[in-house]
Amino acid sequence: MQDIAADMRLRLHLFSxxxxxxxxxxxWMFFDRPLASxxxxxxxxxxxxxxxxxxxxxxxxxxxxxxxxxxxxFGRHYKRAEWARYWGGRGWLTAEQxxxxxxxxxxxxxxxxxxxxxxxxxTSRPIYRGHRRHFAETAESLQSWLxxxxxxxxxxxxxxxxxxxxxxxxxxxxxxxxxxxxDTSVVVFWTPSGPRFCCQHNRCKSFKxxxxxxxxxxxxxxxxxxxxxxNWESLARKVVxxxxxxxxxxxxxx
Ligand SMILES: [Zn+2]
Numbered sequence: 001m002q003d004i005a006a007d008m009r010l011r012l013h014l015f016s017x018x019x020x021x022x023x024x025x026x027x028w029m030f031f032d033r034p035l036a037s038x039x040x041x042x043x044x045x046x047x048x049x050x051x052x053x054x055x056x057x058x059x060x061x062x063x064x065x066x067x068x069x070x071x072x073x074f075g076r077h078y079k080r081a082e083w084a085r086y087w088g089g090r091g092w093l094t095a096e097q098x099x100x101x102x103x104x105x106x107x108x109x110x111x112x113x114x115x116x117x118x119x120x121x122x123t124s125r126p127i128y129r130g131h132r133r134h135f136a137e138t139a140e141s142l143q144s145w146l147x148x149x150x151x152x153x154x155x156x157x158x159x160x161x162x163x164x165x166x167x168x169x170x171x172x173x174x175x176x177x178x179x180x181x182x183d184t185s186v187v188v189f190w191t192p193s194g195p196r197f198c199c200q201h202n203r204c205k206s207f208k209x210x211x212x213x214x215x216x217x218x219x220x221x222x223x224x225x226x227x228x229x230x231n232w233e234s235l236a237r238k239v240v241x242x243x244x245x246x247x248x249x250x251x252x253x254x
Pocket of ligand 1: 171172173174177186199200201203204
């Protein structure tokens, strides 16, 4: 499993979980920023293959009113005086060495985690009317979609009203907006009724979610352009050509 992770330039850190005599190993992966649970879930499924190994998260997503799963962190065993030990490649480190090993762990680049394909029901066909509704089922799927379009989501904050703030690293319209770790001026809100975009800078005041989506998704057909009128003249010309060609001996169909 470490090799599978290494092929993706990711590291799987192994810890003994029940004392090294009793067996039991926990593998940990560390990333430099939060990732959508469905993306991590998919990664872990790839790494464990078909083996019966428990993963956290246990599911790709949880409903808005649901909650995730308890998990044990490394440290002292919850019942016995056994301490987590780090796998150093050739053997288990001592408990003291394990502390140093933990402190030296560098988180992996979250961008190296593969995107989950077709995770969002999104279509650019004209029959798709709602540019808000049904676009992103969860804040995580919205995050994944934004990331798949090259937008950095640097923080996620739940709001009291049930919506979620996805704070963007840089404004997609003006990259000088939102720069810096504490700048929270560029936000995409996930709400149960659909996403909203808000950049607090003057130059971006007029940009709404639909503008952002059109910018990120060139196939996106804005709501009011979907009902393109049929060009009757062009259609009529095609019909006339088709039936007026004397060399065309194929049977005509009604
Ligand atoms: Zn902006």
